[in-house]
Structure formats: C-alpha cells, structure tokens
Amino acid sequence: MTLLRSLVICVGLLILPACQRQSALAPAGEEAERVALLSWILFAGAAVIFAIVLAALWLAIAGPEQLRSRLRAEGAIRFWGIAFPTLTLATLLGYGLWLMRETIASPRPAEMRVEVTGEQFWWRIAxxxxxxxxxxxxxxxxIPVGVEVEFVLRTADVIHSFWVPSLGGKLDMIPGRTNRMRLKAQRAGIYRGQCAEYCGTAHAQMSLEIVAMPQPEFDAWLAAAERPPGPDGTVVERGAALFHSSGCDACHAVRGTQAAGTIGPDLxxxxxxxxxxAATLPNTAENIARFIAEPAAVKPGSLMPPFAIFSGEERQALAAYLASLK
Ligand code: HEC
Ligand SMILES: [Cu+2]
Incomplete structure (x- = not known):
C-alpha cells in the first residue's frame, strides 16, 4: 500500500510540472531558460551517475573476483569517493555561476521597475x-512582454520569497534589506508564482500571478490605474457607503475616496x-462576499478580520461595489 502510494506520488510529481502554469521546466523567460537548462543537465548527470553506482554495486556483489578486489582497493575508494565527487561538484558550481552571471550581476539599467513587498500573506505592489x-x-x-523588468523586493514583516518559476529563479525578501531581480517575459501569458519561504499559517495560500501583456495594452492598463475608479449604480453605491462606514477604510485604500488604509491590499x-x-479564490462577486464574511474560513490564518455582522444583502452590495472597481 505504502509502495503504491509512493509510486502514485512520484508519477504525480513527474507529470505535474508539465501541465501547470507554475513550472520551472516550462520556461517563458531568459532567466527561466537558464534555470531549466541547468536542471536538465543535473537530471541527466544524476541519472548517469546513478546508473554507474548501480553497476558498480552489482559488480561488487556478483562480479568476477578480480574486479571485486579492484573495486575495494584503497585507490578506487580515493578516486570514486573523494576525487570524483569533488571534481564533479566543483565543475557544476563553476558552470552554474557562469550560466547565472547575467542574473547575479547586471550593470545595465532596467527598462522598468516594479516594487513588490511581501506581507503576511499577500503581495503589496507599486x-x-x-x-x-x-x-x-x-x-x-x-508587465509588458519582451521588456526587462526590475523587481525591487522587500518585506514588511518576516522572510518571504518571490518565485515565479516560468519566468525565473527565486529570491528571498529579507527584513531590512532590498533585493533586486530582473525578469523578462518572452511571450504574453499568465504566470503563476508562490511565496517560497514559510512565513506563517497562510503561507501556502500566498500566491500571485504575473500577467504579461503587449506593451500598448500594458500602457493603457497602467494609465487607467492612475485614474480613480468610478462606482456607478444603486447597489454599488450602497456597497460603497457600507465600505466607508464599516471600518474597511482603516486597512484598505481605494484611490479617489477617503479610504487610505495601508494595512491590507489596495482595492x-x-x-x-x-x-x-493572493491567488487563493477566483475573483467573483460571490467569492468577495464569502471572503469578507469569514476570511479565515477561506484562507486559514488570514490577517483580515471576519465581518459576520453584515446581512447577506449587505455583503452582496459590498461585493458589487468592489467588483465594480476596475
Ligand atoms: C484590520 C485590517 C482590515 C480591515 C478592517 C479590513 N481588511 Fe480586508 N484585508 C486585510 C488584509 C490583511 C488582507 C489580506 C488578506 C490575505 O490575503 O491574507 C485583506 C484582504 C481583503 C480582500 C482581498 C484583497 C485582494 O487583493 O485579493 C478584500 C476583498 C477585502 N479585504 C475586503 C474588505 C472589506 C470589504 C472590509 C470591510 C468590511 C475589510 N476588508 C476590512 C485587512 C483588513
Ligand atoms: Cu510565505
């Protein structure tokens, strides 16, 4: 039973990366391509060495006596046990550093900058x-496609790690420090990422998405982001009134309104x-209402307080208002 289960898990692990938008083996950026190449070289090298070890093991058990005595001689142990691993690992380290040289130190100024701050358990973006x-x-x-974007990574609380496997390697967000990373999406698409350093209860639900779009679309999107969103319609107005009178303002900001809180995500x-x-629930008015009533039921450990005081109708009005903010 345990054997069967391990087998299922192993096969699952092999198949998973191939069918997800969050895979280091499905690169869509230059840095991710280097990571993928290095991974394949490691897999292939490990497979060859594993085969050699198995063959040597079999020879040491069942091979002719002459070979067996050669295998257990001190020279063989010195070579295969010390010299070979040291050489292989040193070569790999050198190759890895050479491959990643662009990533580690790039003096060129980036074409665009995005600040990302890790928070328990979501991402603040500027x-x-x-x-x-x-x-x-x-x-x-x-982000725009084909443009090198510098990500300026910080944290507001504990250590988080920013990782979007299809675009590049991961980099920690460390208290008191600013780390920088460059990513370039070669194709338009949606790339999923995940906090890669355990940061508390809802760490597993601290995901994100990078949407890479053609430059003109991106420009229009960013320009729209600078205008305050305009609510319209009666349910929406009722929701807006509730939003501003129920304390949401204290933690959330909505441009162009009195809401200027900075504890929670900008809405x-x-x-x-x-x-x-943080990429936990598909964005529908229903899910917004559900999240507001009891965030921790959706995302255990979430630091947003529950608002069970609202009636179903009030929740719907709030959700309609938030859904109208685009
Ligand atoms: C004490 C601070 C606080 C208050 C008050 C608060 N929130 Fe939040 N809210 C948060 C935090 C923190 C998060 C991030 C939760 C997470 O993702 O783990 C959040 C997340 C959200 C999200 C999801 C945002 C996203 O980017 O996906 C919505 C929607 C939301 N809050 C709506 C509301 C509404 C509506 C109210 C008022 C009824 C409210 N919040 C009151 C702190 C607060
Ligand atoms: Cu985390």
Whole structure:
C-alpha cells in the first residue's frame, strides 16, 4: 500500500510540472531558460551517475573476483569517493555561476521597475506612475512582454520569497534589506508564482500571478490605474457607503475616496484582478462576499478580520461595489 502510494506520488510529481502554469521546466523567460537548462543537465548527470553506482554495486556483489578486489582497493575508494565527487561538484558550481552571471550581476539599467513587498500573506505592489507618484496594486502584477523588468523586493514583516518559476529563479525578501531581480517575459501569458519561504499559517495560500501583456495594452492598463475608479449604480453605491462606514477604510485604500488604509491590499482595482486573497479564490462577486464574511474560513490564518455582522444583502452590495472597481 505504502509502495503504491509512493509510486502514485512520484508519477504525480513527474507529470505535474508539465501541465501547470507554475513550472520551472516550462520556461517563458531568459532567466527561466537558464534555470531549466541547468536542471536538465543535473537530471541527466544524476541519472548517469546513478546508473554507474548501480553497476558498480552489482559488480561488487556478483562480479568476477578480480574486479571485486579492484573495486575495494584503497585507490578506487580515493578516486570514486573523494576525487570524483569533488571534481564533479566543483565543475557544476563553476558552470552554474557562469550560466547565472547575467542574473547575479547586471550593470545595465532596467527598462522598468516594479516594487513588490511581501506581507503576511499577500503581495503589496507599486509601479512607478507617470505623474511621478507610485501606483498601488496588490497580488496581480502586470508587465509588458519582451521588456526587462526590475523587481525591487522587500518585506514588511518576516522572510518571504518571490518565485515565479516560468519566468525565473527565486529570491528571498529579507527584513531590512532590498533585493533586486530582473525578469523578462518572452511571450504574453499568465504566470503563476508562490511565496517560497514559510512565513506563517497562510503561507501556502500566498500566491500571485504575473500577467504579461503587449506593451500598448500594458500602457493603457497602467494609465487607467492612475485614474480613480468610478462606482456607478444603486447597489454599488450602497456597497460603497457600507465600505466607508464599516471600518474597511482603516486597512484598505481605494484611490479617489477617503479610504487610505495601508494595512491590507489596495482595492482600487480589485474588480479587475483574476484572483482574490493572493491567488487563493477566483475573483467573483460571490467569492468577495464569502471572503469578507469569514476570511479565515477561506484562507486559514488570514490577517483580515471576519465581518459576520453584515446581512447577506449587505455583503452582496459590498461585493458589487468592489467588483465594480476596475
Ligand atoms: C484590520 C485590517 C482590515 C480591515 C478592517 C479590513 N481588511 Fe480586508 N484585508 C486585510 C488584509 C490583511 C488582507 C489580506 C488578506 C490575505 O490575503 O491574507 C485583506 C484582504 C481583503 C480582500 C482581498 C484583497 C485582494 O487583493 O485579493 C478584500 C476583498 C477585502 N479585504 C475586503 C474588505 C472589506 C470589504 C472590509 C470591510 C468590511 C475589510 N476588508 C476590512 C485587512 C483588513
Ligand atoms: Cu510565505
């Protein structure tokens, strides 16, 4: 039974990377290509060495006496046990550093910058706005295709790690430090990422998406982000009133309104994102209502407090308001 289970898990692990948008083996960027190449070289090398070890083991048990005595001689142990691993690992290290040289030190200025701050358990995002003022976003990063983007990585609390496998390697967000990483998406698409350093209860649900879009579309999107979102319609207005009178303002910001809280994600364009709560729930009005009532039921450990006080109708109005912010 355990054997069967391990087999199923192993096969699953082999198949998974192939069918997900979050795979280091499905590169869509230059850095990710280097990581994938290095991975395949490691897999192939490990397979060859494993085969040699198995053959040597078999010869040491069942081979002719002459070979067996050669295998257990001190010279063989010195070579295969010390010299061979040292050489192989040193070569690999050198090759790895050479392959990653662009990533480790790049003196060229990047074409664009995005600031990402890890928070328990979501991502705070800031773009350089055209008017010189930063544009706040959360949990969904948009970038233009074919443009090298510098990610400025910080944390507001504990150590997090920023990792979008199809675009590049991972880099930690460390308290008191600013780390920088460059990524370039070669194809338009949606690339999923995940916090890669355990940061507390909802760590597993601290995901994100990078949406790579053609430059003109991106420009239009960013320009729209600088305008305050305009609510319209009666249910939506009721939701807006509830939002501003129920304390949401204390933690959330909506551009162009009195809501200017900074503890939680900026909600100015929440209606236009694909997911809620750091890529945990698909973004529908229903799911917004569900999340507001009891965040921890959806995402255990979430630091957003529950709002069970609202009636179903009030929750729907709030959700309609938030869904209208695009
Ligand atoms: C004490 C601070 C606080 C208050 C008050 C608060 N929130 Fe939140 N909210 C948070 C935090 C923190 C998160 C991030 C949760 C996570 O992803 O783990 C969040 C996340 C959210 C999200 C998901 C955002 C996203 O980017 O996906 C929505 C929607 C939301 N809150 C709506 C509301 C509404 C509506 C109210 C008022 C009824 C409210 N919040 C009140 C702290 C707060
Ligand atoms: Cu984490």
């Amino acid at each position: 773009y350089d706005g055209r008017a010189g003022k930063p544009v706040a976003e959360a949990n969904e990063i948009r 100015s364009r929440i209606g236009g994102r694909r997911f809620l709560a």
